[in-house]
Amino acid sequence: MKVKPPDERTFELKVKSSLENLAVIRDFISDSALDSGINKEVVDRIILAVDEASSNIMRHAYKDRPEGVITVQISVKNNECVVTLIDNGIGFSLEKVREPNMLSYLKEKKRGGLGIHLMKILMDNVDYSSIDGEYNKLVLTKKIN
Amino acid sequence: MADFNAKVRVFEDLNIIDVKGYLDAHTAPELENELTNLIKSNKYKVVVNFKELEYISSAGLGVFMAYIESMRENNGDIKLAEMKPGVYSIFDLLGFPLLYDIFPSEEEAINKFKQ
Structure with missing residues (x-):
């Protein structure tokens, strides 16, 4: 007998800001999203977007300091999957991030700057808010119907 | 834990x-x-075989972006081969197929260097 899932399910993970924890975060998102009945192709997109968000937090918000804490929450409600990432590091301006020019990036041998662009492509909505000195909150939303 | 391995072999x-x-x-x-x-x-002709790569994020794409021009400046290149569909789709999302040679097989990537 199939059990109808509840309207909303929320899972939470707290990890230290260490790059080796990217795999832990990916596994958490994969297990939670698949458990909520989201199809694998969509789950793979959410995993990559969250990986990009998490590595940006580790690198830029916490400046590679592994003692920082990242809270990752994932909830599924009303045909939407919402992933929220909260950190207490340095904030940034999402509006100031420009769309990358791949050809000039190549000529400049530039290796970064694709993460936020990828997040925007992979998800339906990316929202960022920062309370200076307190916390930063990134909310990634993906339609799943 | 994330598991990754890169091994180099020489062919001609x-x-x-x-x-x-x-x-x-x-x-x-x-x-x-x-x-x-x-x-x-001074080895500038490189083929990367993705056959056993399960996952790539922008940090991985960035490695190719950082090194490919150095190879090309020295009459070489980095040619990419045998990607799984999920990995190829990430390269495709960012427009890499226009800028990089990506081949279904390693043999095709090798032959491209010989042309």
Whole structure:
């Protein structure tokens, strides 16, 4: 007998800001999203977007300091999957991030700057808010119907 | 835990890197080391075989972006081969197929160097 899932399910993970924890975060998102009945192709997109968000937090918000804490929450409600990432590091301006020019990036041998662009492509909505000195909150939303 | 491995083998005047596992911000330095070593040894013709790569994030894509121009400046290139559909789709999302030679098989990538 199939059990109808509840309207909303929320899972939470707290990890230290260490790059080796990217795999832990990916596994958490994969297990939670698949458990909520989201199809694998969509789950793979959410995993990559969250990986990009998490590595940006580790690198830029916490400046590679592994003692920082990242809270990752994932909830599924009303045909939407919402992933929220909260950190207490340095904030940034999402509006100031420009769309990358791949050809000039190549000529400049530039290796970064694709993460936020990828997040925007992979998800339906990316929202960022920062309370200076307190916390930063990134909310990634993906339609799943 | 993320598992990644990059192994270099030599085929005629080419170097082939077999990448395996999960290529992310944590594991990308391992691939960078291999490419740095090849440049130090003046080896500029490289094929990367993705057959056993399960996952790539922008940190992995960034490694190719950082090194490909150095190879091309020295009459070489990094040609990419045998990607799984999920990995190819990430390259495709960012427009890489217009800027990089990506082949279904390693043999085709090798032959492209011979043309």
